[in-house]
Amino acid sequence: MGGFRGRAAIAAGIGLGIVSCCSGLRADETSATCAKEDFESVVETASGSLRDLNNQNRPIFQEKLRELKEKRNWTHDDFIVQARPFVRDEKTAVYDKTTDELLSAIASMGQEGAAAAAPDCALLLELRARMKMLVDTQSAKWNYMFEKLDAELAK
Numbered sequence: 001m002g003g004f005r006g007r008a009a010i011a012a013g014i015g016l017g018i019v020s021c022c023s024g025l026r027a028d029e030t031s032a033t034c035a036k037e038d039f040e041s042v043v044e045t046a047s048g049s050l051r052d053l054n055n056q057n058r059p060i061f062q063e064k065l066r067e068l069k070e071k072r073n074w075t076h077d078d079f080i081v082q083a084r085p086f087v088r089d090e091k092t093a094v095y096d097k098t099t100d101e102l103l104s105a106i107a108s109m110g111q112e113g114a115a116a117a118a119p120d121c122a123l124l125l126e127l128r129a130r131m132k133m134l135v136d137t138q139s140a141k142w143n144y145m146f147e148k149l150d151a152e153l154a155k
Helices: 002-013 036-072 076-087 090-115 121-154
Strands: none
Touching: 036 076, 036 090, 036 121, 076 121, 090 121
């Protein structure tokens, strides 16, 4: 299913990653029945959650960055350099790396699940768990970036 990878990429491309990647997340409990459409639904739901999360946080974060620019009297060029650590540092790089790993696994699992002759409900539960981790990670990354920025504004 070609659209799966695209929807998964959109879900995470909106911004941001996970602290640790999960391997062997096979769920112990499987639902009695599942359908191929359930695989697509999981990705669409998570994509919507990530879009909402980013649409909610991005404008507030950008406004706080502008506040910091004004508070510090940074020129535009200063701002580009000085704001970088609030968006990209070692910890956010870990979030981003894990996000990429999860997206790859999610895309693969989604394609596998959608292409299977009979849907694998255990695989579906694993996909749901990874998508939830992706959304949770994006939330954690936003929280981390806001904490850094709020601490700097409080100085």
